[in-house]
Amino acid sequence: MSPATTLTPPANAVSGETASNGIAIDCKGVTKHYGSGSSRVTALRGIDLDVRFGELMMLVGPSGCGKTTLISVIAGILDRDEGQCKVFGVDFNTMSAGQKTSFRGANVGFVFQAFNLLPTLTAEENAAIPLMILGESRGSAIKRARDMLARVGLGDRGRSLPSQLSGGQQQRVAIARALVHNPRLIVCDEPTSALDHETGHKVMELMREIAVGPDRTLVIVTHDARIFEFADRIAKLDDGRVQSITSGKGVASGGAK
């Protein structure tokens, strides 16, 4: 898949550098602190991590280990304090707030633990939001959202409100929303923790099936060991550091296409 829309990187970005070596996300020495003075907490302590194109990377670890902070930095919704982190060759810290917002809109898809679907919008309207944010007309956006909902198996539920859908169906709508604008990076925060085992398994199967591709990178934060099998690689974090990076079953099963 090729990205539908990409933001022109800032002048100091090294676009293409990472693509040539197959690295989509390149983090070196990423540090992040919260608070100041005596209440200062260090969430990330010099994280080194790279994620390749076509790879499904899981960030795992106990609560408070920094995995959500790391995914927020990777997704460009949180600024790091030190170190370097390039996403598709672009360093968020060199961008203005507006540039970061535009970059996210065009290149990043989000799947949240609590789905975060707007309760008053239908499934197809929810799924169409990223396109509308990018300025696509409502009619066209809804049409593309409907197609994407069909791909996640909800072709007949486009006009349902989130409250009329099960948890698994809501998460599938959220996946459709994350994919509808064809982003290069998809970040997922505990995508299965609100779902039962069977539904969570189906959601992950769906993610592997339609979200993973040679031009796309998935980063999933989870502590749900039952879905580790879907990862290509698993980075285990603890106390703000990467403790280990191991291969998951995703590689063995041919997940990284």
Added chain:
Amino acid sequence: MIRVALQMLVGDRLKYLGLIVGIAFASLLISQQASILVGLAHQTGSFVRDTSHADLWVMDSEVRFSQDSLALSDNTLLRVRGIDGVQWAVPLYQGFLKAKLPDGTRMTAIVIGLDDATLIGGPPEMVQGKLGDLRQDKAVIVDYNALESKFMMKRGGGRPIQVGDNLSINDQDARLVGTYRASQSFFWEPVIYTTYTRALQYAPRERKLMTYVMVKLKPDADVAKVAASIEAATGLKARTNEEFIALTRDYILKETGILINFGLAVGLGFIVGTLIAGQMLYNFTLDNLRHYGALKAMGAGNGTLVIMNLIQALTVGALGYGIGLGLGSLLGQLVGSAGLAFRMPWQIPVLCGVAILIICLIASALSISRVLKLEPAIVFKGG
């Protein structure tokens, strides 16, 4: 995204209705209280407005409002008539006199005496009888609309006075020969018209009795010049209808505290509206903060979110404004038909609209500041 904003707004029915009700209440309070104030202000000038045959009113320089009867000497009339540019000048008596209805019901009435020859200064419309009937012996006319209230006989008559009834003014006989219809007046006292000569007979004996000289100018005369000439010749004050209306209105609004009271009510409507709308819109934003965060994370810029917030505020503002203004107008029709002061010129809906717009902007400013400060990272669970 505008439609998304509206769907977010309408979807939360309770808050949506609460916001509309809050703003409608503010709109109702502002428009209704302002209309009553304007109505009262308008009523203060009803006597002068109904007696608009003249171009100038000559009066004592210390007169503060139209019912402030400070008498002039009789020769004022002759001196005014002699001034260049004056086509005609007639006397007018106005005074508060004791009146008694046929059954003995007593009251203080405003008695107005019209020039015997011309009856200039009379009410604008007769309901029963003719204005010329005032030339009959002891003839008086009263306000038709006040028959059921101010001229109701309470001491056994059990009915309003009617044409042909005898009444007394300052213990002198009078006979009702007709009724008229005039504009609603700010002043509560019942008004009785008669001729100038008869009014002087009713009035207590004083050296000076004439209250006003009503002056009509020649067609080519300059009002300001003639007024200046009258003032120079008589040492009195000559005012146009508009000046006399403004004098009366300003005095009553300031001296009675009406302006302050109604101004406070209008201000209260504004403050209450701002507080209700501000608080509810802010709560609405807080309830949707995760969704705003998600939109921000997904690439919605601050500008988009500000527009969404403004659209939401302006939508409830427009609806609340319309409903409040409609209710205010309806209420005005009801109180207006009951004889109470209510007047809504086009400026009131415009000013009320501006006030509601300001309320919406203030209310949404609170929400917008919250959304602008929002870190999109809140969409991820802490970990």
